[in-house]
Every structure is written in structure tokens, then in C-alpha cells.
Amino acid sequence: MATISRKERDDQRRRQEILNTALSIFAAKGFHGTTMAQISQESQYPLGTIYKYFSGKQQMYHDLVLHKVQELGLIFLEISKEKETTARQKLLDSLFAKARFYQSNDEVIRIYISERSNIDAVLMPKLNQKVNKMHQKMVDLFQAIFEQGIRDGEFKAYPAKEIAIVFSDIAHSASWATLFREEDEEALQQRLKMIFEMFTQGVSIN
Amino acid sequence: MATISRKERDDQRRRQEILNTALSIFAAKGFHGTTMAQISQESQYPLGTIYKYFSGKQQMYHDLVLHKVQELGLIFLEISKEKETTARQKLLDSLFAKARFYQSNDEVIRIYISERSNIDAVLMPKLNQKVNKMHQKMVDLFQAIFEQGIRDGEFKAYPAKEIAIVFSDIAHSASWATLFREEDEEALQQRLKMIFEMFTQGVSIN
Amino acid sequence: MATISRKERDDQRRRQEILNTALSIFAAKGFHGTTMAQISQESQYPLGTIYKYFSGKQQMYHDLVLHKVQELGLIFLEISKEKETTARQKLLDSLFAKARFYQSNDEVIRIYISERSNIDAVLMPKLNQKVNKMHQKMVDLFQAIFEQGIRDGEFKAYPAKEIAIVFSDIAHSASWATLFREEDEEALQQRLKMIFEMFTQGVSIN
Amino acid sequence: MATISRKERDDQRRRQEILNTALSIFAAKGFHGTTMAQISQESQYPLGTIYKYFSGKQQMYHDLVLHKVQELGLIFLEISKEKETTARQKLLDSLFAKARFYQSNDEVIRIYISERSNIDAVLMPKLNQKVNKMHQKMVDLFQAIFEQGIRDGEFKAYPAKEIAIVFSDIAHSASWATLFREEDEEALQQRLKMIFEMFTQGVSIN
DNA sequence: AATGAATGAGAGTTCATTCAT
DNA sequence: AATGAATGAACTCTCATTCAT
Numbered sequence: 015m016a017t018i019s020r021k022e023r024d025d026q027r028r029r030q031e032i033l034n035t036a037l038s039i040f041a042a043k044g045f046h047g048t049t050m051a052q053i054s055q056e057s058q059y060p061l062g063t064i065y066k067y068f069s070g071k072q073q074m075y076h077d078l079v080l081h082k083v084q085e086l087g088l089i090f091l092e093i094s095k096e097k098e099t100t101a102r103q104k105l106l107d108s109l110f111a112k113a114r115f116y117q118s119n120d121e122v123i124r125i126y127i128s129e130r131s132n133i134d135a136v137l138m139p140k141l142n143q144k145v146n147k148m149h150q151k152m153v154d155l156f157q158a159i160f161e162q163g164i165r166d167g168e169f170k171a172y173p174a175k176e177i178a179i180v181f182s183d184i185a186h187s188a189s190w191a192t193l194f195r196e197e198d199e200e201a202l203q204q205r206l207k208m209i210f211e212m213f214t215q216g217v218s219i220n
Numbered sequence: 221m222a223t224i225s226r227k228e229r230d231d232q233r234r235r236q237e238i239l240n241t242a243l244s245i246f247a248a249k250g251f252h253g254t255t256m257a258q259i260s261q262e263s264q265y266p267l268g269t270i271y272k273y274f275s276g277k278q279q280m281y282h283d284l285v286l287h288k289v290q291e292l293g294l295i296f297l298e299i300s301k302e303k304e305t306t307a308r309q310k311l312l313d314s315l316f317a318k319a320r321f322y323q324s325n326d327e328v329i330r331i332y333i334s335e336r337s338n339i340d341a342v343l344m345p346k347l348n349q350k351v352n353k354m355h356q357k358m359v360d361l362f363q364a365i366f367e368q369g370i371r372d373g374e375f376k377a378y379p380a381k382e383i384a385i386v387f388s389d390i391a392h393s394a395s396w397a398t399l400f401r402e403e404d405e406e407a408l409q410q411r412l413k414m415i416f417e418m419f420t421q422g423v424s425i426n
Numbered sequence: 427m428a429t430i431s432r433k434e435r436d437d438q439r440r441r442q443e444i445l446n447t448a449l450s451i452f453a454a455k456g457f458h459g460t461t462m463a464q465i466s467q468e469s470q471y472p473l474g475t476i477y478k479y480f481s482g483k484q485q486m487y488h489d490l491v492l493h494k495v496q497e498l499g500l501i502f503l504e505i506s507k508e509k510e511t512t513a514r515q516k517l518l519d520s521l522f523a524k525a526r527f528y529q530s531n532d533e534v535i536r537i538y539i540s541e542r543s544n545i546d547a548v549l550m551p552k553l554n555q556k557v558n559k560m561h562q563k564m565v566d567l568f569q570a571i572f573e574q575g576i577r578d579g580e581f582k583a584y585p586a587k588e589i590a591i592v593f594s595d596i597a598h599s600a601s602w603a604t605l606f607r608e609e610d611e612e613a614l615q616q617r618l619k620m621i622f623e624m625f626t627q628g629v630s631i632n
Numbered sequence: 633m634a635t636i637s638r639k640e641r642d643d644q645r646r647r648q649e650i651l652n653t654a655l656s657i658f659a660a661k662g663f664h665g666t667t668m669a670q671i672s673q674e675s676q677y678p679l680g681t682i683y684k685y686f687s688g689k690q691q692m693y694h695d696l697v698l699h700k701v702q703e704l705g706l707i708f709l710e711i712s713k714e715k716e717t718t719a720r721q722k723l724l725d726s727l728f729a730k731a732r733f734y735q736s737n738d739e740v741i742r743i744y745i746s747e748r749s750n751i752d753a754v755l756m757p758k759l760n761q762k763v764n765k766m767h768q769k770m771v772d773l774f775q776a777i778f779e780q781g782i783r784d785g786e787f788k789a790y791p792a793k794e795i796a797i798v799f800s801d802i803a804h805s806a807s808w809a810t811l812f813r814e815e816d817e818e819a820l821q822q823r824l825k826m827i828f829e830m831f832t833q834g835v836s837i838n
Numbered sequence: 839a840a841t842g843a844a845t846g847a848g849a850g851t852t853c854a855t856t857c858a859t
Numbered sequence: 860a861a862t863g864a865a866t867g868a869a870c871t872c873t874c875a876t877t878c879a880t
Binding site for chain 2: 045168169172177183184187188205208212213216217218
């Protein structure tokens, strides 16, 4: 019904507004440096309301991280599902997509990395597990792409899983670097292409 | 002569014992999840004693991180300074060294990564700066190796800095993976060699 | 209109209750001998609540001292502003007022004296400055009264400032003594009058 | 015997050196702001040695205060015992003596005043009692002088005790003021004489 | 239903005193 | 006998969460 759906839409919007505010603060001050009072104040939502939408500080953080990681995962999923595209092209697309995603989500990226580094694994073991699981899924997507590429004679028959891991980290590092450089679009594209060429052609002479 | 008084030796030993305990706890629970009381209890040193050796929780953490990062830096420095070694071999050595270092220092590695991820940059900006500086130095060492390799006709003339960054992250990722696999020495060596071959020869079929 | 919301009134009352409790304890045990936990326990307000009203132990102490000193200052100001009163009478009024104030605020008086004595000037320099400033203002009021008295031919032409200081301290000492005697109202009045006569007529014969 | 007496003299000297250092620090930072470690460092005496001479921080403080107050008491005793001197002159002498004492002992004076204000009566009740007792003795000396003066027809027959209290506080206030003025010897003498004249002749015109 | 004031456990750190050397 | 490193109780203050309004 319309009434319910309006309420739902409002809820969704509020939730998102709160999350966005929380994201900025978490990224700036870290999980422990951020207080619920700050989030309440900055987001203009009363504390009680925030606790209506989230069961606690930790869950909020979980939501935030998982939501964003999922977003990135979806992008890769889209790319990997394309039918008429070569493996090579899919990888290149993924590389560009990741860099773009990092550029427009630099705040959350810090958090994602931090989570991956496991540091609060004891305090938030579930989040950590989930993040790693999603990371694994993304690597799996790459693995599938490499399997396709090997099948199609594009790539050498290295173990697809190992290549996927290496590629995933190259993509991360190339994208991460984006956040600390003042590159224009052109320079970014050139750099990414060069890195991709390194990866495919190797750095050795012959 | 090694005129270290007994007191000094004792001090050094105690300091190290405390640091070791702290390391375990920091690695397991993170900076914020660790309490001085825990370190005191676990290390069997009274709180007051710990504060004799370290001016506070934060300084302890700093010491811990910087000390270990320096250790890794020294290893790379040794390798890069070798005279009669080809660039190729130096890189291979570095890759193996990094993996071994990660294996024997898995606890501190989590901390190092966490620091690099910037998450508490506001709370501990100085540590962060220093860690990044040391990371930069390590990348610089790799860059020098690549410059040597390019000069000697071993490597293609990619921008040395970009290759260095890529290589550094591949090395990290390959070593990091070590911590979550049950590989014997043999399997590890094979994997590292394969990854290095990928990196040098490229994954594409021409 | 007195549109003080109930909340504001409650706040004010609570604040005052806490201050009153704190006052007793500070007066009995001094600043350093008093713990926030004691104030919390004695006042029946939880620690967190106390920190809602006061930003810390020191600020509480400041508030307490300044508030009370101001109160006394206002009393003197009232007296000194009276139009139709002789200087002599104003001084007598001030003397009585001070004694009464000491009687009904014996706890805070100890604190005031302690502050004036400068002992924690390094730890709480601002409070000390303010208290001394207010003390100076009170002496200035007396000075003005003496100037009036000299102009009117009531008093000898001693430097008004010096007489004011002497009078201020006589008033303090006479009032202070009140706290350690078991005088009825009658005896108090007689003693103060006698002291005032000593001050005005001198103790020497001819 | 000579050997013992040398030891005793050394002990006495060391004790005094420690006390002098402690005095400076107590006066500057207050009782609670001063740490035993500071006294040890500043005085160049090891902590253990200090605890040989004093049973604790508090006793040190006691010794310090009592010693100095006694010194002042002795001065007044000397003056009051003089045979051929008029009461008037004895008071004048006392006034000058007090001012000089304050000038050369400004550090301890702050402490003395602080003690008199009773603020740590619960923490150091014995010291407080003793200081007040000594203060009382000094007032008693003044009282005896006034009784002498009244007997000799120098002073009006006010209750000697009350005059003594008033005089004692005037003397304190006049001396205290010394610490915050930049008076030369001449100006000081004039001021004290004027204050004494005020006290004896009264401030009123007949 | 929505709010935000109230709560109190638990954090990091200090320092008077002891006592093994 | 002289030392000063070692001790740990006790301090102030913070903040995630609750629940009365």
C-alpha cells in the first residue's frame, strides 16, 4: 500500500542520511574516535532515532562497511557477467571501475582497508568474516575471468586463483594510489593502462 | 668493550618482554581494545613498572610498530646494496625475504597494515607519518633496483617508480597470503616463483 | 515573564544541590582531598550527571568560589551605593554584613581564604587571579567610602587606600573570629561595635 | 664525643638542605602539586635518604611549617620580654619584625596562611591544631603587651584579648602587603608607622 | 512514537612509600 | 647504611546505551 511504502521510503532515506554522516566521521576519526553523540549532532537525528535504525555503534559500522563493499562487488559482478567481452577487456574494465570507485568513495575505502587488515577481529569478528568473504567473492570473480581467458587462449595457464589474487592486489594498489595523486583523467587512464600492460606483458625483456 | 651494565641488560630484557606481550595483545585486540591493565597482567609486570619503560600506551604502540617496520626495512636495504647481484635476483630475494618476515612476524604485520590504512591518522598522526615514510623508503629501494635493471637491459623501460609500487604490493599480497595457508616450505617457494614469473613474463600469451 | 521551563528550573536546582554537596566536602577536605566519587555518592547524583553540569572538578571549584565571592561583593556594593548614609555608617554596615555572611557561609569562607592565600596559584592561576581581582574590588569600595568620609570631614586624611586595606582585614578578622566563638547575637553586636570603636577612636589614651 | 657530634652536625645540615629545597617547591606548587621525586631531584638527595630524615611527605610539610612559625614566635617572645620597653614600643617593634620576617620568608608565609585557613584540617589535623596553637600563643603575647599598656595607662581599657586579635591581623595584613609592593626601606617604614598611628589614634576626627 | 538526559563501568595515568640490593 | 627502582591503589573523566517522559 502507498502509506506503508511512503513510510518505508522515509525510513530508507533517513537511514541513509545517518549512514552518510556516520561514514564521514568514521573515516575521519576511526571507529573508536567516533562517538554516537557526534553522529547524532552532525546528522541532526536524535540519538534515540539512530538507535531505532541501528542496534548500536558496531552494527552501524558493519552496515556501512558491508553496504559499500557490496556496491563494489556488484560492479565487478556486472562486468564479469558480460557475454561478448574478452577476459582481457573485463579485467581492464574492472581495473578502471575499481579506480573510479576508490575515487568517489575515498572515505569508505580507508575503512574497508582497515577492516581487511583484521585489526579488530576480536572485537568485530563477524564483520571481519563477512568482509573477507566478500573480498573472496570478488577474487573468485576475477578467477572466473582468468579461467575464461585461459580457456580462450588469451592467458597463460597459471593457476587462475593465484593470478586472481595478484591481479586483485595490483588493482587495489593502482586505485589506492589514485587517492594521493593529483592526476587528471588523462594521466589516470595512461597510468592504469601502463600498469595493465606490465601485468599482461611482463616487465622483463624477452 | 661491551660494557653494558647488568642493569642495562635487565632493562633491555624487561622492556622487550613487555613489548612482546603488548604486541600479542595489540595484534589480537587492536589498539583500542587493549588495556594497560591487560598488558600488565599478561606480562606479569606491574602497571607502574610498565610506565617506567614507556611513557604511555600510545608511545608503546609507536615503539612497537616503528621497531618492526625498521627491521623489515633493514632487510631490504641489505638486499638492495649487494654488489654482484642482478636486479632480477634482488627482487626475487626481496620477495622471499618479505614472505619469511611475514611468516615470523604475523602479529606485527596486522598492526603494520592497520597503520598504513590510515584509520587512526587523526589520533596518531605522527606514527602514521613515520610508517608511511618508511614504506616510501622501501618502495624507493625497489625503484632503485628497477632502475638498475632497466640500465642493465633486464627490464623494459617502464617508469621505475610505478613498477616499484606494483611490485611492492605484489610482494605484500603474496606474503600476506602466506599467513592464511597451510603451505610447506616447498609449496611456498613454488608459489612465490610462479608469482615472480607472472610479474616478469606477463600473464598474456604474447 | 518568568518563562523558565521546568527543565531549566530542575537543572538549576540539581546544579545547586551538587554544588552544595561539593561545597561541604571541599570545605572539609580541601580541593585535593575531595574526589568526584565522593561528591557523586554524597549528592546522590551519578558521576556522569555531575559531568553534565560541570566540565570537571576544577571548574566546579571555580564556580563555587567565584559565586560565593561575588555574593559577598554584591552586598558591599549595595551598602556603598546608599545615598543618604554617612561613611561611618556604611563601614559599620559592612562590618556587620561581613560577619553575618561569614556566619551563614562558614564552609565557603575557608575556601575563599585558602584561595586568597595563593597556595595553588600554579595549579589554578585563573581562579586565583579572579579571586584577587574581586578582593581588590571590595577593597576599592571601602576606599571610596573612606574618600567620602574624608571629604565629609568624618575621617582624618590618611591615604584612603591604606585605611581601606586595614579596615578590610579588621573586618575579616572580626568576622572570622565569629566562626570559632559561641556568641549570641547580642555578644556579637557588642564585639563588632567595640572593634569598630577601636578602629575609629584608636586604642591609645589621648 | 666528637665523632658523634660531627655526624649529628652533618645530619642537621642535610635535614636543613632538604627542608630548604622542599620549602621552595611547596611554596611554588603547593602541597599536592609537589612530589617527593621532585624534592629528591632538586635537593640532590636520594629518595631513600629523604625518608631517613622525614617519615613522609606530610611530616616534612609539618616540620617546615612548624619550624618557621616557631621562628616567628620566638621573635615576638623576645620583644615581649624586654623589660624597659613601653607597650607601645613593643607593638611597634613587633609590627616591624613581622614585616621583616615576611619579607625574608615570603615562601613559607604562603604556606602558613594556607594552613591557618584550615583547608586541609581533615587531612592534616595535627598540623592545623599546632599552627593554631602557636598562632594563639602569639596573640597571647600581644594580649600581655596590651594588658601591660592598659596597666601603665598607655591604652584604653578595651578587652585586651580583642585588641590583641585586631592588632595581630593588622600586623599580618600590613606585612602581607609588603610582598606585593615594590617599596624601599623608607617607604615601608613610613607605611608601617602610619598604620600604627591609625591603630593607636583612630581614623575618626575626634 | 520519539526523544535526549541520565547512567556507571571502566579507561589511562600518577606518585607516596617500600625494600631488595 | 644508603639507594632509587618497583609497586598498585586511587584518581579524573568518557561515552554507549537505556528508558522515563
